[in-house]
Amino acid sequence: MLKQIPVDRKSCAVLLFPFLISIFWAGACRANSYGSLEQKLLAAGFSRPMVSGAFRSAPPPMFHLVCSTMRTGGAPANYSHFLAPSEIAAARRFIADHRNCFREEKAEYGVDPRIIAAIMLIETHFGSYTGKTPILAVFSSFALMDSKVNRDMVWRSISPADRVYWGRKAFDKKLLDRASWGYRELYALFTLEKSRGMRVTTLRGSYMGAIGWPQFLPSSLLKYGVDGNGDGRIDLNNAADAILSTGNYLRAYGWCRAKTLRQKEAVIYNYNHSTPYVLTVLGIARRVR
Numbered sequence: 001m002l003k004q005i006p007v008d009r010k011s012c013a014v015l016l017f018p019f020l021i022s023i024f025w026a027g028a029c030r031a032n033s034y035g036s037l038e039q040k041l042l043a044a045g046f047s048r049p050m051v052s053g054a055f056r057s058a059p060p061p062m063f064h065l066v067c068s069t070m071r072t073g074g075a076p077a078n079y080s081h082f083l084a085p086s087e088i089a090a091a092r093r094f095i096a097d098h099r100n101c102f103r104e105e106k107a108e109y110g111v112d113p114r115i116i117a118a119i120m121l122i123e124t125h126f127g128s129y130t131g132k133t134p135i136l137a138v139f140s141s142f143a144l145m146d147s148k149v150n151r152d153m154v155w156r157s158i159s160p161a162d163r164v165y166w167g168r169k170a171f172d173k174k175l176l177d178r179a180s181w182g183y184r185e186l187y188a189l190f191t192l193e194k195s196r197g198m199r200v201t202t203l204r205g206s207y208m209g210a211i212g213w214p215q216f217l218p219s220s221l222l223k224y225g226v227d228g229n230g231d232g233r234i235d236l237n238n239a240a241d242a243i244l245s246t247g248n249y250l251r252a253y254g255w256c257r258a259k260t261l262r263q264k265e266a267v268i269y270n271y272n273h274s275t276p277y278v279l280t281v282l283g284i285a286r287r288v289r
C-alpha cells in the first residue's frame, strides 16, 4: 500500500499538469485582450465597425502558439518524401488537369508550370490541407508580443533549456521582430477586407497564418493575388487563382530574369527561406516531364 502512494501522486501530477497549463493560459488570455490592437488599427484608419466586428468573434490570443515557435532543438525540415514517384505522378496530373490555367499563367507571367506545381504539392498537396487555424488570432497573438507583460508570460512558459538557449535579450528581440511581423500581416488582412471585401474573421490557414493552396501570407495576397478564373474575387483555394497568383509572385521575385540554376534557387528561396525546400522544388520539377 505504502509503495503505491508515490505512484498515485505521480499519476495525479500527470493528469493535473495539462489542466493547470490550460488554466494558466486561460487566465493569461483573459488578462490580455485585443484592445491595444483594436486601438492601433482604428488609429491606422480602419473603421470601428470593421475592427470591433472582427475581434468580437475572434478566439482568444494563442500565446501557446508563440511559445511553440520559440522551442529549440527540433529536427530540421525534411521534404524528401515529396520526391517519391507517387508524388511526382500527382504533380504531373495536376499540371495536366489544369493545362489551360498553366497555359495562361505561362503567357502572362512566364513561370515554369512544374515549379508552381511543385510548390503547391509541398505547401498543401494541391489544397488537400490548407490549415484550420483562425489567422486573425495568429497574427494578433504575435502582434501582442510588443508588450513586455505578454513577453514575460511567454518567457515563463518556455522550458529552462530554451531560456538558456535564447537569453532574455535575444528572446525579446526575436519576439519584438515577430510582433512587428504580426502587426504588418494584421494590417494587410484588414486592408484585404477593406479593399477586396474579404471577411478577415472567417479566414483560416496554417498555424503561422498562411492562406490557401500556395500558402500566401496576407501581405503577399495583397501584392500578388490574381483573379485567375475571372469571378471578380481572389480565392487562393481556387486552382486558377492559386496558379496565377503563384506565377505572379515568382515573376515579381525575378523568375524570368533567372537564367542560371543558382539564380533560380534564389527566386524560390524568396518563397520559403529553406535550402532543403528550394532543392526539393527543383528536384520535383526535374522529375516531372
Ligand SMILES: [Ca+2]
Pocket (backbone or CB within 6 Å): 226, 227, 228, 229, 230, 231, 232, 233, 234, 235, 238, 241
Ligand atoms: Ca477568382
